[in-house]
Each structure stands twice: as C-alpha cells, then as structure tokens.
Amino acid sequence: MDLQPLRVEPQEPPRHVAIIMDGNGRWAKARGLPRVAGHRRGVEAVRVAVRAAAGLGIDYLTLFGFSSENWRRPTGEVRDLMGLLRLYLRGEVAGLHRDGVRMRIIGDRDRLDPDIVALIGDAEKLTAGNTGLTLTVALSYGGRLEIVRAARQLAEEVAAGRLLAGDIDEHRFAANLFTSDIPDPDLIIRTSGEKRISNFLLWQAAYSELIFVETLWPDFGREDLERAVGEFHRRERRYGAVPG
Secondary structure, three states: OOOOOOOOOOOOOOOEEEEEOOOHHHHHHHOOOOHHHHHHHHHHHHHHHHHHHHHOOOOEEEEEEEEHHHHHOOHHHHHHHHHHHHHHHHHHHHHHHHOOOEEEEEOOHHHOOHHHHHHHHHHHHHHOOOOOOEEEEEEEEOHHHHHHHHHHHHHHHHHOOOOOHHHOOHHHHHOOOOOOOOOOOOEEEEOOOOOOOOOOOOOHHHHOEEEEOOOOHHHOOHHHHHHHHHHHHHOOOOOOOOOO
C-alpha cells in the first residue's frame, strides 16, 4: 500500500510493533547479487529499525527473523543465514546492551546449533535487566507450532492433576506462549508488498493493525517506520465493539 507522509500531531506511539522482514532475496536479485547479499543488507536494516523504534518511543519491537518453514530452504542459504545470525549475536549484543535494549529470542531452539543456542542465552542474560526497548527476534518460529506447544503444556498439566481443564481460559493459554511476558502487537508491518502474515504471531495478532508496504526489507528505514506509525494512528481500533 502507498502510505501518506506522516502529518499528524504527536501521539503516543504503538506500544508494540512487529515486523515481517521480507524481500531480501528480491533485493539481491534485482541487483544481480547472490541471495546472501540481500540477507547481509537486511541485517543493516535491523540496526536501523531498532534505533528508529527506540527513537519513536516504541517499547517492544518484534522481528520475524527465520520461520519454522524456512528450514526447507536450500542448505547453502540456511547455512548463510545461520552464519549471519552468529555474526549478529557476537557483534551487536554489546551495543544493544549499552543502549539499554533487552533482547529476547522466541521459537524452537532445539533445531538451532548448540553454539547459537549458547550465544542466545548469553545475549538474553546480559540484557535481561535493561529497561529500554525490548527487542524480540523470532527464530525457528511458527505461530501454529507455538499454539500446539502451549496446548501440549496445558494438556500435560491437566494429565498430571495440577490443573483442571475447566480452568483453561484465554489468559492461561496466553501464559504458555513464547510471548507470555510481552503485550500483543498493536501494529504488524510486512515489507515487500506481500499481503499475508505467514504463520507469524497467529494468536497475538487477533486485534493488531496490519500494514503492508511495498518497500523491500533491505531498504526499510526510519521514514518507512514513521509512515507506518502515522497510518496506525489514522486507524480506529474497536476490538470488536461498535464506534462510540
């Protein structure tokens, strides 16, 4: 969609913004470059988005980095992506910590290499006490996987006699999701022009505003985020109720 320039009076920013980072491969292809070049440029866009979100006063930024379905990609591309993830965790976390960013990773860590899991643990431990922006990166993540995992945990609690089936409600279910300690996203942005959420935050997105932009992720900058926030403020959020 074409977003209008941001021309609104200052308003409270959305508390939680989530982004489906799409278009790295197309960015590279348009320039005659290998796909990994697009992924490298996408990492730079992550740096920009984190700084921009913090500057706009957003409390939570969640980025869809690697889906559970992405494991089906060619082995070489997966290897390149994991290599970039290692570089990011080794090279960026200290700076995030200095800036007061709390970093979290959600998803199925069992499929990640042990050294990556260790780097994730180190990053989360180092930044756990920070009170600035909370940066959540979804890795080896799928919304359906997350919901099934939560249902299985609750079923095990019932089978063990620690929970009554009748006590399961939305609040208790949500407490078993990867995102149990952060609010649902107010705004979900997808880059590259695709108009679907691709198994991302299926439960949490129930009342999120969805904005689809044509910009490919490597080109996504502060102005793109500002325009998306401006569009968010033009929306009327009713949560299923009728206008007052």
